[in-house]
Amino acid sequence: xxxxxxxxxxxRVFITGHTGFKGSWLCKILLKAGxxxxxxxxxxxxxxxxxxxxxxxSSILSIIGDIRNFSSLKKIIEITKPEIVFHMAAxxxxxxxxxxxxxxxxxxxxxxxxxxxxxxxxxxxxSFVNITTDKVYENKEFIxxxxxxxxxxxxxxxxxxxxxxxxxxxxxxxxxxxxxxxxAISTARSGNVIGGGDFAKDRIIPDCIRAVRNKKDIxxxxxxxxxxYQHVLDCLSGYLILATKQYEDKSLFQGSYNFGPNEGNYxxxxxxxxxxxxxxxxxxxxxxxxxxxHEASFLKLDCSxxxxxxxxxxxxxIQTALEKVVEFTKLFLNNEDVDACIDKQINEYFNI
Numbered sequence: 290x291x292x293x294x295x296x297x298x299x300x301r302v303f304i305t306g307h308t309g310f311k312g313s314w315l316c317k318i319l320l321k322a323g324x325x326x327x328x329x330x331x332x333x334x335x336x337x338x339x340x341x342x343x344x345x346x347s348s349i350l351s352i353i354g355d356i357r358n359f360s361s362l363k364k365i366i367e368i369t370k371p372e373i374v375f376h377m378a379a380x381x382x383x384x385x386x387x388x389x390x391x392x393x394x395x396x397x398x399x400x401x402x403x404x405x406x407x408x409x410x411x412x413x414x415x416s417f418v419n420i421t422t423d424k425v426y427e428n429k430e431f432i433x434x435x436x437x438x439x440x441x442x443x444x445x446x447x448x449x450x451x452x453x454x455x456x457x458x459x460x461x462x463x464x465x466x467x468x469x470x471x472x473a474i475s476t477a478r479s480g481n482v483i484g485g486g487d488f489a490k491d492r493i494i495p496d497c498i499r500a501v502r503n504k505k506d507i508x509x510x511x512x513x514x515x516x517x518y519q520h521v522l523d524c525l526s527g528y529l530i531l532a533t534k535q536y537e538d539k540s541l542f543q544g545s546y547n548f549g550p551n552e553g554n555y556x557x558x559x560x561x562x563x564x565x566x567x568x569x570x571x572x573x574x575x576x577x578x579x580x581x582x583h584e585a586s587f588l589k590l591d592c593s594x595x596x597x598x599x600x601x602x603x604x605x606x607i608q609t610a611l612e613k614v615v616e617f618t619k620l621f622l623n624n625e626d627v628d629a630c631i632d633k634q635i636n637e638y639f640n641i
Contacts, residue, residue: 292526292639296533298323301413303369305356305404306330306377307349310487311420313339314521315375317631318529320348321641327369329354329362330378339486342621343628356400363407370413373532376404377420379451384491386447397450398457405461405474414472416536418528419458423480423517423549423590424448434591437478437545455545462543473535473543479524480517480549480590483610485617485630487521493558494611497565498618501572512559515587517549520610522638523603524548530599542598549590554607564608568615604638 302319306312307328319326326349333340345351350369354361356378379397380386386393401419408414426435427442441456443449455476462474483494490496493509500507527548535542556564566572595601605613617630635641 292530293533294318294322294529294639294641296322296536297373297529299325300373301325301327301369301371303327303329303366303371303374303414304377305362305375305400306379307345307351308333308338308340308353309377309381310339310484310489311482311521311525312377313343313345313486314484314631315377315525315528316345316349317343318525318635318639321632321635326350327365327371328352329356329365331355335488335490337621338488339631342486343631356403357395359403359406362403363410366407366411366414370411372413373416373536374404374408374414375418375420375528375532376401378404379420380447381422382489382491383424383445383447386445386450390446393446394450394453397447398453401454401457405458408472409461409465416473416532417475418532418535419454419474419476420528421451421455421476421478422448423478423547423588425452425455425478428588430587432587432589434549434589435547436591437547437594469539473539475531475535475543476545477524477528477531478545478547478590479527480519480588482519482521482524483614484521485614485621485627485634493561494565494614497562498614501569502622507562507566507572509559509562512557512562514558515555515589516558516561517555517588517590518561518607518610519548519550519554519603520605520613522635523550523605523610526604526638527595527599527601530601531595534599546595546599547590547592548595548601548603549592550603550607554603555589556607561607561611564611565615568608568611 308330427440441452
């Protein structure tokens with residue numbers, strides 16, 4: 290698989306949620322490709338955070354705003370006239386969605402309505418990708434992967450709100466973007482991503498890193514749950530390919546796509562942490578019984594469509610992904626240049 294980033298040179302790209310972990314990585318890739326990037330997002334929650342560590346704000350037009358504020362969002366879309374839009378702004382944590390379901394639905398559902406309505410009212414956008422999650426499916430704990438044509442019905446408020454976001458996107462595409470001269474509209478459903486610079490709470494690898502940093506035991510809940518873990522560059526490469534191809538031919542490529550790891554990378558949370566400990570060296574973890582709210586114990590994606598239609602394939606297996614995380618984190622903990630590390634890893638992945 291060869292990913293040609295030259296398509297993005299000079300393109301006006303708009304990213305919601307650009308201050309987040311995935312958003313910061315996406316900004317960095319697009320800047321290296323020569324895109325003109327505008328970001329719209331709340332200020333980053335985590336301290337520290339990748340957005341500030343690699344100074345994204347100094348190289349793009351960064352607007353700190355709430356995706357729930359339609360008038361503000363619409364105004365920025367009108368001013369910047371983007372050609373390509375990646376919608377990543379979300380409340381992304383399952384446990385937080387149980388604590389604050391109303392905010393989760395407002396952000397994840399109304400936020401999707403607001404960005405799609407803003408695009409509907411401008412004629413500059415040619416390609417729109419709504420990034421949702423692998424958790425949009427009605428999870429029946431099947432041992433085989435879910436395909437894009439299966440039922441959408443997440444159980445917890447986060448997953449369910451993302452299922453709703455998918456339905457909103459479908460309705461807007463069918464209602465307002467059917468004509469050939471309107472924007473191509475797609476959704477991207479990716480697995481659990483890992484990578485350098487993720488400091489979010491209630492995510493397993495960031496939790497491991499915090500424990501190491503604070504010289505505390507690594508506590509793992511739900512050790513036997515199985516998730517589609519992948520490096521952040523694997524799913525971002527899929528989003529970039531999708532946005533490119535549907536920009537060039539809407540009729541052939543718009544739709545919904547799964548972006549997950551290859552077969553051997555569906556592992557238990559316990560095995561993931563064991564691999565992290567091995568990559569780090571001389572650490573171990575403690576399994577802790579979890580009495581928290583429901584989370585699925587088995588989740589798998591079938592990515593045949595993305596491979597066949599987009600010619601997308603994941604490039605880094607779980608072992609390589611964890612080695613890249615450890616490389617970044619050790620530099621960070623030693624107060625060394627993590628921006629150069631991000632550059633290096635992007636260059637390696639995209640063969641720049």
